[in-house]
Amino acid sequence: MRCILCSRWSFAHICTRCQERFLKPDIKRFRLFKDFEVVSFYGYSEIEELLKTKHTYVGAYIYKILAANSFKIFAKNFTQKAFVVPVDDKISGGYSHTAILAKSLKSGYLKPLYNVLPAKNRINYSGKPLDFRLKNPRDFQYRGRAGDIVLVDDIITTGTTLKEAYSVLKKAGANPLFALTLATAKS
Numbered sequence: 001m002r003c004i005l006c007s008r009w010s011f012a013h014i015c016t017r018c019q020e021r022f023l024k025p026d027i028k029r030f031r032l033f034k035d036f037e038v039v040s041f042y043g044y045s046e047i048e049e050l051l052k053t054k055h056t057y058v059g060a061y062i063y064k065i066l067a068a069n070s071f072k073i074f075a076k077n078f079t080q081k082a083f084v085v086p087v088d089d090k091i092s093g094g095y096s097h098t099a100i101l102a103k104s105l106k107s108g109y110l111k112p113l114y115n116v117l118p119a120k121n122r123i124n125y126s127g128k129p130l131d132f133r134l135k136n137p138r139d140f141q142y143r144g145r146a147g148d149i150v151l152v153d154d155i156i157t158t159g160t161t162l163k164e165a166y167s168v169l170k171k172a173g174a175n176p177l178f179a180l181t182l183a184t185a186k187s
């Protein structure tokens with residue numbers, strides 16, 4: 001196949017050269033709450049075109065490659081037991097992009113739980129302002145384990161989704177430690 005970035009022949013959808021050149025994480029951390037931090041690996045605009053592949057079948061491969069360059073490396077250096085909970089990992093087009101990210105964290109310490117935080121409201125937030133997001137909550141349900149949780153999503157924009165997920169987990173008796181997202185639209 002050809003690399004989708006440079007069009008050279010490659011064994012993966014993004015060649016090794018382009019992965020080294022473009023997918024080195026630029027880690028950003030910020031506080032969503034006093035004791036809850038979000039860690040992001042890329043600026044949204046840096047990988048926008050790649051993130052948009054999640055609506056196509058190629059997205060499953062692209063998200064695996066993005067996760068291998070970021071989440072997977074993070075997991076190798078993380079030595080605290082916790083469950084990994086992807087935000088609304090419903091299957092669409094044969095895969096779930098947040099489940100792919102969660103799976104890449106799997107280690108002796110981190111155990112992904114799938115389909116435990118579904119959104120009852122599947123409204124599309126893309127491009128919507130903050131007040132719209134606040135008026136239309138995702139209405140998450142948590143049916144996973146209690147205990148320490150690492151929340152996973154692909155993009156953080158306003159933080160509304162992660163804040164809501166955090167509250168739902170707390171109310172269910174779980175302990176969200178922090179969140180990991182591939183990209184941040186916050187500067």
Ligand SMILES: [Zn+2]
Pocket residue numbers: 003004005006007008014015016017018019
């Ligand atoms: Zn390439």
